[in-house]
Amino acid sequence: MHMNVAPYLLTEDRAEYERVLDDALSTAHTRPELAGFGTWLTAAQLRAMAVNATALITTAAASEYAHFTKVREAGRVAVATRVPARQDGSGAGIVAILTVMVPVLAGSAAVIFLLVGAVLRAVAPGLRFGGTLLTAGLVFGALAAAGLVCAGAGLLVTALRNSPAATVTSAAAAGGPEDELARAREAWRHALLERGIVPFLRDALAATEPPDQQGP
Template sequence: MHMNVAPHLLTEDRAEYERVLDDALSTAHARPDLAGVGTRLTVAQLRAMTLNATTLVTSAAAEEYDHFVKVREQNRAALGTRAPAAAAERPGPGAGVVAIFTVMVPVLAGAAAVIFLLVGAVIHALAPTVVFGATLLTAGLVFGALAAAGLLCAAAGLLVTALRNSPVQVSAGGPPDDELSLARDAWRHALLERGILPFLRDVLAATAPPTGSPGPPHP
């Protein structure tokens, strides 16, 4: 079935137009002004006629539709400008190396501290006068301090990453989604009340039987 499309109605919105039409036809039994649906004309016939008159029907809600399209384009433009910024914030290969180094330093330093402290303690216990044992103990304390500093740096890095990826920053900028929803709802309402329903009423009125017919002529 061919459907004429109004010049201002974008292809992506044709399905929305048909949904509003189908909703109106499905609830026609609850509208006294559409009592002729299913008797004078079938739902399929009315649907086909309304689709073929898309240019006329949608022009009744042109102002609301233009506003809806404008808000949608602003929303998409805002999302497009945020995408490169988000990509720029993603860590590259260098950042990955730094992250691995930050994690490995406290692990290796902690392991070295444990080994040096154990060996140094054993040597110092067996031969208190041997200087090497005290040296190992000192080295163990130094590596222990490095491990503690590495843990602090890793914790700080995790905190910075969590703040950078917080939902507040991701959702900042651009028209809010509720503004787009309100614009879409306003267009749908105008399309229904000023476009589809009046057209259906006019079609049903045009197909209504005459209210009276002239009687037979008198002799």
């Protein structure tokens, strides 16, 4: 169960905060200001203290976090507005309807012609009209098969165009908003680490340092 969550720290960023905290703890032995790490306070104890003090620690990087969330929200709005724009052309809708209807109509006609032609061929073998109907049925059957292939290809192209990967690629090609978001996230992470988490860990170690470690 998570304890304090800063009022401005969104739930979706809680995991990112804890990742920065874990990175700080994993490299604490390389920081002179965190001397005593693991001696009188373990990594687990320090982590629990930092998780409980989330609201206090994250205020040190409030401005960077506000910029990060603003850039992220702008990117989401931009992606959302690009999707309806693809539906503006009426020509595309007509083509889609025809792509679906042609195989259905052609398939129905093929079934009717083949059935009637087969019945006439069986009842009156000498009647040429039965053969004509069978030929027409085969032609419509081929047309239905070709329509199904075209419809399948159209659905595949549409699915690929609307996939998340295609959206990200289009966004990157349009001017690199993903790069701006990455920079904003990294700026927040750096401020959170250097101005929030590390000073908190330093103060926690200093406050719990045994008296005999401070000299006579």
